[in-house]
Amino acid sequence: MAIRDSFDNFVAEMDRVVTGATLGTLLLFVVLWVLQTELLRETVIPGVRTTMLSTLGPVFLTLMVGFVLFALVIIVGPWGGIRLGGPDATPTYSYRAYFTMFFSAGIAAGIVFWAPSEVLFHYSSPPPFVDASAGSAAAGAGALRTVFFHWGISAWAAYVAIGLPIGYYAYNKGAPLRVSTLLLPFLGKENLSHPLAKLVDVLAVFATIGGLSTSVGLVSNQFLSGVEYQWGTQAASLDALLLVGGLTTVFTISVITGVKRGIRRIAGVNVVLFLAAGVLTLVVGPTAYILTEGSLALGSYLATFVQLSFAGLGGGSWFQSWTLFYWVWWFSWAPFAGLFLAAISRGRTLRTVAATGVFATSAATLMWFAIVSSTALRLQETGAADILSVVNDVGYNVAGFPLFGALPLGEILLFLFMALIVTWIVTSADTSTLSVAILATKPGVAPGTATRLFWGVLQGTVGLVIILLGASDGLQSAAVITGGPFGLIALVGILGLALEFFRTDTEGQSIAVGAFGEGDD
Numbered sequence: 058m059a060i061r062d063s064f065d066n067f068v069a070e071m072d073r074v075v076t077g078a079t080l081g082t083l084l085l086f087v088v089l090w091v092l093q094t095e096l097l098r099e100t101v102i103p104g105v106r107t108t109m110l111s112t113l114g115p116v117f118l119t120l121m122v123g124f125v126l127f128a129l130v131i132i133v134g135p136w137g138g139i140r141l142g143g144p145d146a147t148p149t150y151s152y153r154a155y156f157t158m159f160f161s162a163g164i165a166a167g168i169v170f171w172a173p174s175e176v177l178f179h180y181s182s183p184p185p186f187v188d189a190s191a192g193s194a195a196a197g198a199g200a201l202r203t204v205f206f207h208w209g210i211s212a213w214a215a216y217v218a219i220g221l222p223i224g225y226y227a228y229n230k231g232a233p234l235r236v237s238t239l240l241l242p243f244l245g246k247e248n249l250s251h252p253l254a255k256l257v258d259v260l261a262v263f264a265t266i267g268g269l270s271t272s273v274g275l276v277s278n279q280f281l282s283g284v285e286y287q288w289g290t291q292a293a294s295l296d297a298l299l300l301v302g303g304l305t306t307v308f309t310i311s312v313i314t315g316v317k318r319g320i321r322r323i324a325g326v327n328v329v330l331f332l333a334a335g336v337l338t339l340v341v342g343p344t345a346y347i348l349t350e351g352s353l354a355l356g357s358y359l360a361t362f363v364q365l366s367f368a369g370l371g372g373g374s375w376f377q378s379w380t381l382f383y384w385v386w387w388f389s390w391a392p393f394a395g396l397f398l399a400a401i402s403r404g405r406t407l408r409t410v411a412a413t414g415v416f417a418t419s420a421a422t423l424m425w426f427a428i429v430s431s432t433a434l435r436l437q438e439t440g441a442a443d444i445l446s447v448v449n450d451v452g453y454n455v456a457g458f459p460l461f462g463a464l465p466l467g468e469i470l471l472f473l474f475m476a477l478i479v480t481w482i483v484t485s486a487d488t489s490t491l492s493v494a495i496l497a498t499k500p501g502v503a504p505g506t507a508t509r510l511f512w513g514v515l516q517g518t519v520g521l522v523i524i525l526l527g528a529s530d531g532l533q534s535a536a537v538i539t540g541g542p543f544g545l546i547a548l549v550g551i552l553g554l555a556l557e558f559f560r561t562d563t564e565g566q567s568i569a570v571g572a573f574g575e576g577d578d
Contacts, residue, residue: 070504071498083266091526114381116544122366131410132408136407138406140406141402141407141410142404149401149404155402158321158324160418161488163394163418165482168426177456197350203379205426205427215544217410217414219391220414221395221410224410239547239550242557263536266519273486274524276482280479287458287462305516308486308487320484324484334474337466338428338432339428341465341470347432388540388543389541390540394488486513486516
């Protein structure tokens with residue numbers, strides 16, 4: 058009887074348009090992949106992605122700069138004092154929990170895998186804007202700056218560009234908490250069931266499932282590859298099944314138990330492990346080199362931020378493969394990360410949301426890359442560890458193992474490294490599952506346990522399927538293709554928010570306290 062009741066509740070609260078369109082799209086992708094694997098992998102998906110990036114590349118580059126400027130305007134301008142939920146609203150979570158949850162949700166285990174590896178890729182093959190020979194000290198400095206650029210301020214700005222307008226419309230205008238709410242100024246609150254709004258929510262769900270399921274699949278493969286390299290074991294399909302099943306169980310339980318009891322606590326564990334691994338690496342690693350080169354690279358990154366942001370306007374395969382790919386990848390994550398940011402931001406001022414969502418999170422991200430990426434460079438330059446030889450033989454996904462293994466207390470660092478892989482994918486997957494459950498539920502209805510369970514299991518199942526089918530690259534590219542339009546949707550949201558603010562101004566209403574006045578948290 059309890060199972061029947063849960064099923065009835067699941068059906069009753071389901072948004073059938075969003076759910077049906079999403080499941081249908083995923084099923085169609087799997088069927089087409091099985092029937093036309095080579096055509097999709099070699100021709101169709103890469104062709105669509107290349108066409109989109111080459112055609113809209115300059116637009117995406119410009120949009121990302123605009124999102125950073127948007128955050129700066131909110132922080133220093135008069136609108137920053139607006140409080141989500143009204144002047145008397147109080148934050149639901151402490152600031153520490155607030156920062157911890159969003160930071161853990163927004164970047165996933167890629168921060169763990171790519172910190173030791175991407176910098177070595179650019180070190181051995183410098184980007185077009187780095188005037189240095191491969192393997193030189195100048196190439197190392199340019200590589201570190203490039204990594205900062207791809208993982209820093211711009212990435213987080215895309216999330217805030219989606220999340221901040223949603224939060225304002227939801228808590229200050231009474232709109233439903235969903236991505237399509239971005240269209241409120243143009244459709245009106247009463248028309249948010251419009252087919253265009255439904256399309257936005259469907260795209261958001263597909264991009265989220267595609268992005269997170271791909272991450273679950275890729276991270277699982279990378280994790281098992283690292284285990285094979287480190288301990289000489291041979292991974293099998295059963296190992297992938299057990300790993301994905303274990304991850305799915307943990308993040309599904311987390312989302313079922315809710316934000317306060319589940320998501321918040323796992324995010325706290327994740328950040329503690331993150332700080333422990335970072336500090337320990339700084340202490341036992343090449344400390345002076347990290348502090349010196351990290352500081353110089355950070356200064357260079359900030360000084361050349363605008364130049365780097367527009368370096369790809371002339372096109373080129375490198376920019377499509379790296380910068381533009383990252384930008385649309387962050388766009389594909391922005392719907393769920395932005396929605397989650399909005400969901401936990403009630404009671405915060407817009408200034409706090411923007412400052413935390415862009416600059417506090419990017420500062421923590423850059424700290425990690427400064428420590429780990431600088432360590433990888435130094436070990437490679439001095440010959441203390443030939444990490445490049447390992448990654449050339451095995452793959453870039455195992456770079457962390459020879460890196461941490463070459464340091465004092467290497468076994469402890471490897472344990473922290475592997476634990477972080479698990480906690481980071483879990484903290485992203487549980488928040489994405491919650492976001493998908495919200496979007497796939499009727500507006501104004503909180504997703505119940507059965508709904509959260511369904512979408513959690515589905516994300517894990519899709520992750521396992523793409524491992525077994527070898528479709529990781531295909532689904533990742535499909536998610537990127539879906540993510541591209543969200544750069545434009547975020548622009549629509551920002552323009553609509555500006556219209557709301559200026560409309561309020563012209564009506565003679567006071568919308569905020571002074572730029573750094575009583576409206577701040």
